[in-house]
Structure formats: structure tokens, C-alpha cells
Amino acid sequence: MRFNKLDLNLLVVLDAVLTTRSVSRAAERLYLSQPATSLSLSRLREYFEDELLVPVGKTQVPTALANELMKPVRDVLLQLQTITRARPGFDPATSTRRFTIESSDYVISVLLSEVVRRAATLAPLMQFDLRAMSPQMREHLDSGEIELLISPDFAIVPGHPSEPLFEDTFSCLLCLDQPVKGKRLGAEQYFESAHVGIEWAGGRRVTFDARLISTGRRTRRQDVIAPNFTLVPELLLGTARIATLPTRLAHQMARRFPLQLQPCPIEIPGFTEKLQWHKHQDRDPAIVWLRSLLRETAQSLPEVKSLKVARPAARSASPRRRA
Incomplete structure (x- = not known):
């Protein structure tokens, strides 16, 4: 089908090429041969009178026009996807989505x-x-x-x-054998102790509590950085370290591991997922x-x-x- 003399099937190829920035990877994604994908790209270049994808060193980089086209093309395809998936009386019991x-x-x-x-x-x-x-x-x-x-x-x-889905606050986890002064974790012990922190993507993303505390007068000494929440219990067991976690998750971990759950001794605002x-x-x-x-x-x-x-x-x- 053509619209304004453009074969609309080429939009699928354009989206794949600009997303992957590679003709070969776009061909794999579309289950097409590389020559067929290259031919489609040539037709797109002819229609838009633009190279769309140009080599820079060993990589392919979208042109200025290609960057402008990327989002509207993707939006159009998403709308078409929604239309094609629309079925009267959606039945989850038989859906293979x-x-x-x-x-x-x-x-x-x-x-x-x-x-x-x-x-x-x-x-x-x-x-x-x-x-x-x-x-x-x-x-x-x-x-x-x-x-x-x-x-x-x-x-x-x-x-x-x-x-909004649900709300949560912050609590602390310690090894079950770790003594707590007055049976309740205090701010002094909290800041004097070593901590297990969580960072994703090689430190490019940190937890909300860590970002908030880093702006205060006192900071935590994070002796261990975990790449996710799931590993925290194993890094606490047998140590005097403390972990500050969302309360719902801390509660789960205290039930499954020999850990004690303590109220967070410093004020950290709650949040909503x-x-x-x-x-x-x-x-x-x-x-x-x-x-x-x-x-x-x-x-x-x-x-x-x-x-x-x-x-x-x-x-x-x-x-x-x-x-």
C-alpha cells in the first residue's frame, strides 16, 4: 500500500534500520535477507532524498532527518500494532500474548x-x-x-x-546475631556501621535512599555494593553490616533468612511505585x-x-x- 507515493511497508524497514543502526541486524529482526533489506533502504533514501544512515568509523549513525523520523515512525507502527491486535471480547484464558x-x-x-x-x-x-x-x-x-x-x-x-500501584517506606536489615543498642537501631550505630548498598548498571543508577543520604551532612560507609536487591541477604549474613531496603522487601527477607528487621533510624521519605x-x-x-x-x-x-x-x-x- 502506498501513501503519498511511499510504500508503507518500508516504514517497518526504516524503523528496524534506525533502531539497530545496522542493515544486517535489521534483516535478522525482520526475517529478511540482507540484500532485500539493503534494497528497501535504497528505496527509502531515494524517497526521502537523504542517506538516513551514514558510516562514521566502524559504526552507522542516523542523519539529522533520520533522527527526526525515528519517533513518529515508531509511534505510527505502535498505533498500527494496537489496531491489528484489537479483538472483540478479549479472552485472557486463551490469549497467547x-x-x-x-x-x-x-x-x-x-x-x-x-x-x-x-x-x-x-x-x-x-x-x-x-x-x-x-x-x-x-x-x-x-x-x-x-x-x-x-x-x-x-x-x-x-x-x-x-x-499508582503501591506505597512503601524504608527499613533496615541486620544479621540476626548482630547486637543492637537498646534493642533498637539508633542513628549513631547506623552511621558508624558498614553498609551494603545497591547500584544498577555499573553504578549509573543508585537507590533513592542512597541518593538522598549523599546530599546530607553525614554519609554511609558502603563496604559492599550489590548489583540488585536479591543478593543483599547473602552479603549481610555473618557480618555486622546494615542494609537499607524498601520495607516490604526487607520484611520478606527477614522471614526467609536469619536477619532482623529494624525501623530506619533516620528520616527517609516513602515513595510510590x-x-x-x-x-x-x-x-x-x-x-x-x-x-x-x-x-x-x-x-x-x-x-x-x-x-x-x-x-x-x-x-x-x-x-x-x-x-
């Missing part, structure tokens, strides 16, 4: 693990690709590479709809259904204030605790 969701492993632990459990019953053929939050999360949502993004309220991507989706997929029936499942699951989470520490059973304190 695959969803890509980007979030922290903290959100996967406290929310998405329960979501996929419920989906296994409600939508047994549905698939989920859960990806770790990255510095490119804005580009991933803008381009449609991911359908859903779950991030703190201070990190949402502008220009796309969002809704928000769900985002692409503005052009606002009416996609499958995404609407999944958003509803996420919302219902989040509403079933206990309130942060009601979370109480469950001491690990004696059997869980044997080899791991001695270690």
Missing part, C-alpha cells in the same frame, strides 16, 4: 511474583518477559520495546499515562486486562504499617547462621 515488563527485582519480589502466579490460573497461555530496570528505560517505553514499566514516582517517563504504558497502547484490551490484574494484586498487598517481623524458625538458623 507475550508481555515485556521492566522493573526492579524488588518489584518482582513483592508484586510481580504474585501477578504471574495469578496469571498462571487466569491466563495459562500468556507469557511474561520480566526485565531488570535499566538507564534506558525511557527509550524502551518510548520505542515500545516494553509494554509496561514499573518505577518509583520520581522516575516516571513523561509523556505516557501512569497510575507507579505503572506506566505507552500512550498509543492505552486501549489495547490485553494491556488493559493486565493493568487491572496488576492493580488488583497491588491492592491485596498488606499495608506497610501492618507488617511485623516474623522470626526465622530454629531449623533455618543452623548451617546458614553458623556460617
Whole structure:
């Protein structure tokens, strides 16, 4: 089909070439031969009277016009994708849709693990690709590479709809055998102790509490930096270190490991985890259904204030605790 003398099929090739910045990788993505993809690129260059992709050293770089075309072309394809996926009476029980969701492993632990459990019953053929939050999360949502993004309220991507899922605060975790003065962790012990911190993407992203404390008068001594939340318990066991984590996750870890949960002795504001989706997929029936499942699951989470520490059973304190 042609529009203004342009073969609209070429827009798919243009999107792939500009996204991958490579004819060969674009061909692989589109399941086309490299000569066919090169021919399509030649036709695009002829139509736009622009090279679109030019070699700079060993890489291919989009021209100024190509950079201007990248977002509107992607938006058009996303809208077409929504139209082609529209079906009367979407049925999750028979849907084979695959969803890509980007979030922290903290959100996967406290929310998405329960979501996929419920989906296994409600939508047994549905698939989920859960990806770790990255510095490119804005580009991933803008381009449609991911359908859903779950991030703190201070990190949402502008220009796309969002809704709150759940709130959380911060608490501290210590080894169960670690003594605490007065049975409650104080600010002095907190700042005098070594800490386990969390940073993603080689330090390009840090947690909200770390960023906030770094602007204060006193800073924490982070002896160990973990690449995600999940590894924190193993890095606390057998040490005097402290970890500051979202309360919901800290509560889970205190139940599963010989760790003690303590209120954070310094004031750190709470936060809200928000769900985002692409503005052009606002009416996609499958995404609407999944958003509803996420919302219902989040509403079933206990309130942060009601979370109480469950001491690990004696059997869980044997080899791991001695270690």
C-alpha cells in the first residue's frame, strides 16, 4: 500500500534500520535477507532524498532527518500494532500474548511474583518477559520495546499515562546475631556501621535512599555494593553490616533468612511505585486486562504499617547462621 507515493511497508524497514543502526541486524529482526533489506533502504533514501544512515568509523549513525523520523515512525507502527491486535471480547484464558515488563527485582519480589502466579490460573497461555530496570528505560517505553514499566514516582517517563500501584517506606536489615543498642537501631550505630548498598548498571543508577543520604551532612560507609536487591541477604549474613531496603522487601527477607528487621533510624521519605504504558497502547484490551490484574494484586498487598517481623524458625538458623 502506498501513501503519498511511499510504500508503507518500508516504514517497518526504516524503523528496524534506525533502531539497530545496522542493515544486517535489521534483516535478522525482520526475517529478511540482507540484500532485500539493503534494497528497501535504497528505496527509502531515494524517497526521502537523504542517506538516513551514514558510516562514521566502524559504526552507522542516523542523519539529522533520520533522527527526526525515528519517533513518529515508531509511534505510527505502535498505533498500527494496537489496531491489528484489537479483538472483540478479549479472552485472557486463551490469549497467547507475550508481555515485556521492566522493573526492579524488588518489584518482582513483592508484586510481580504474585501477578504471574495469578496469571498462571487466569491466563495459562500468556507469557511474561520480566526485565531488570535499566538507564534506558525511557527509550524502551518510548520505542515500545516494553509494554509496561514499573518505577518509583520520581522516575516516571513523561509523556505516557501512569497510575499508582503501591506505597512503601524504608527499613533496615541486620544479621540476626548482630547486637543492637537498646534493642533498637539508633542513628549513631547506623552511621558508624558498614553498609551494603545497591547500584544498577555499573553504578549509573543508585537507590533513592542512597541518593538522598549523599546530599546530607553525614554519609554511609558502603563496604559492599550489590548489583540488585536479591543478593543483599547473602552479603549481610555473618557480618555486622546494615542494609537499607524498601520495607516490604526487607520484611520478606527477614522471614526467609536469619536477619532482623529494624525501623530506619533516620528520616527517609516513602515513595510510590507507579505503572506506566505507552500512550498509543492505552486501549489495547490485553494491556488493559493486565493493568487491572496488576492493580488488583497491588491492592491485596498488606499495608506497610501492618507488617511485623516474623522470626526465622530454629531449623533455618543452623548451617546458614553458623556460617
